[in-house]
Structures are given as structure tokens and as C-alpha cells.
Amino acid sequence: MIQVVDGLVLGVRALLLDRPESRNALTTSMAELVTEAVADAAADLGVRAVVIATTGEDFGVGADRHEQLDAAGRARRMRAFSRLHQAVTTAPKPVVAAVEGRCVAVAAELAAACDIRVGADGSAFRFPGAEMGIPIGAARLVGVVGPGAARDILLTSRWVLADEAFRIGLLQRLVPRGEARAAAVEVAAQTARADPATSSHLKRQLQTHGGDVERMEIERRTLDAHFGPGEGEDETCD
Numbered sequence: 760m761i762q763v764v765d766g767l768v769l770g771v772r773a774l775l776l777d778r779p780e781s782r783n784a785l786t787t788s789m790a791e792l793v794t795e796a797v798a799d800a801a802a803d804l805g806v807r808a809v810v811i812a813t814t815g816e817d818f819g820v821g822a823d824r825h826e827q828l829d830a831a832g833r834a835r836r837m838r839a840f841s842r843l844h845q846a847v848t849t850a851p852k853p854v855v856a857a858v859e860g861r862c863v864a865v866a867a868e869l870a871a872a873c874d875i876r877v878g879a880d881g882s883a884f885r886f887p888g889a890e891m892g893i894p895i896g897a898a899r900l901v902g903v904v905g906p907g908a909a910r911d912i913l914l915t916s917r918w919v920l921a922d923e924a925f926r927i928g929l930l931q932r933l934v935p936r937g938e939a940r941a942a943a944v945e946v947a948a949q950t951a952r953a954d955p956a957t958s959s960h961l962k963r964q965l966q967t968h969g970g971d972v973e974r975m976e977i978e979r980r981t982l983d984a985h986f987g988p989g990e991g992e993d994e995t996c997d
Contacts, residue, residue: 761792762814763799767944770807770951772800779815784823785865787836794843801850807951807958809850811873812857812940818882819866834986837893840865841982844899845975847872849966851959853950857943858882859936864891871899871929874962875950877943878930882921890916894985898978902969904928 762775774796776783793811800806813819828836847854847869856873863885870876870884886896900909904927912919925933934942950958966972 760789768948771947772806773810776813782817783813783819786823786826787839790839790843794846797846807955808853808947810855810943810947817860818858818862820861821864844868844872848971855943855947857939859939868899871903876930877932877939878921879934879936879939880921881936884919884924886913887916894981898974
């Protein structure tokens with residue numbers, strides 16, 4: 760379900776979402792595993808940067824529609840997704856996403872939560888929360904592409920293709936198809952050469968100046984209003 764790969768480059772750990780048969784659709788348990796893996800990487804002194812990538816042709820097509828859930832289970836899954844995005848956003852080490860193929864809903868939010876996004880030609884993003892009746896996406900997307908572009912993307916639920924994603928800042932690197940993971944590892948290696956304490960301090964400054972934590976808290980309250988207060992849990996759109 761998730762592969763943890765060390766040794767690609769000194770100081771870089773890759774977390775590979777590994778459900779290619781389902782186009783890397785996320786389940787509740789998978790989201791929890793990735794959250795734990797991000798926390799483990801954050802606590803490991805030998806890890807200075809993290810790459811989040813996937814196996815198969817797509818970064819992720821959203822939540823797993825085949826996961827059998829009642830209303831409480833859907834709320835739990837949404838909160839698990841929210842915790843995952845928060846863990847990536849607030850990780851004290853640089854996190855780089857490697858995006859191939861489709862990147863939709865919870866997967867698109869996961870990529871947006873990363874510090875740097877490397878995308879391949881042919882990749883495409885979609886944030887369909889408005890269409891699905893779930894008010895999420897703004898907490899991360901506003902800080903990535905700005906309020907105007909975020910409104911366009913979120914309120915229309917339209918596809919954002921790789922060239923546009925690169926132009927508006929949803930991607931920081933655009934590479935040939937099939938090369939996103941290798942390019943993301945290279946970017947992560949560049950960040951891993953920096954002083955870890957300085958990188959962590961810079962991330963905290965960026966989070967503060969960008970308002971990331973405040974927006975995540977607003978989203979948490981929105982989810983509570985939408986699904987009802989949970990027992991420390993969190994979900995995202997299918």
C-alpha cells in the first residue's frame with residue numbers, strides 16, 4: 760500500500776503510494792499509513808527531505824469509491840485525509856511531490872500540501888469538492904496559486920493541465936512524462952544539502968507568513984460543521 764524507500768540520494772526518503780490497480784485511490788487506512796510515514800520521516804535525523812510519489816500511471820484519482828463506509832466512516836475518512844494534508848504541510852523538512860498522470864481530489868490536496876511539486880507532461884489536476892458537495896481545497900490552494908486562481912479552480916471543479924499548472928505555480932518543475940520521480944528526488948537532494956535547522960525555521964516562517972495554519976484551522980471547523988464534530992478525526996472528496 761505504501762513503500763518507504765531510502766538510499767536513492769543521501770538524506771532523501773521516498774514514500775511511494777502503491778495501489779496502481781486502483782490508480783492510487785486513497786482509503787482511510789492508506790491515508791493513516793502515509794501520515795505515520797511522514798511523521799516517521801520527520802523524526803528520523805537521517806532524513807533531510809521527503810519525496811511523495813506513486814507507482815502506476817496516476818498520482819491518485821481521489822478517495823477509493825469502493826471503500827464500504829457509512830456516514831460515520833465517511834466523516835472519519837475525511838478527517839484522516841485532513842490530518843494527512845496537515846502532517847505534510849507542517850512537516851519540519853522539505854516535502855517534494857512527484858506527479859504523473861491524474862491528480863484528483865485528496866491526491867491533488869496532498870500534492871498542494873507539499874513544499875515543491877514536480878509534474879510530468881500529461882499530468883492534470885482537479886479539485887472537485889464543489890461538485891461533490893464537500894467544501895475543501897481552499898486551505899491549501901489559496902497559498903499555492905493565489906485567491907483568484909483558487910476561486911476559478913475550486914468553484915468550477917475544472918481540470919488544470921500540466922502547462923497551466925506550471926504557469927500558475929501549482930507545479931514548480933515540468934518534466935517529460937515518466938521523469939517526475941527522478942526529478943523530484945533531484946530537487947529533494949538539493950534541499951537536503953541545506954542546514955536542517957535552517958530549513959525547518961524557513962518552513963515555519965513560510966507557514967506563518969502564508970497563513971497556512973490559520974487556513975487549515977478554518978477548514979477543520981468547516982469540516983466539523985459539515986460532518987459534525989469528530990473524535991479527533993478528519994476526510995476529503997471522492
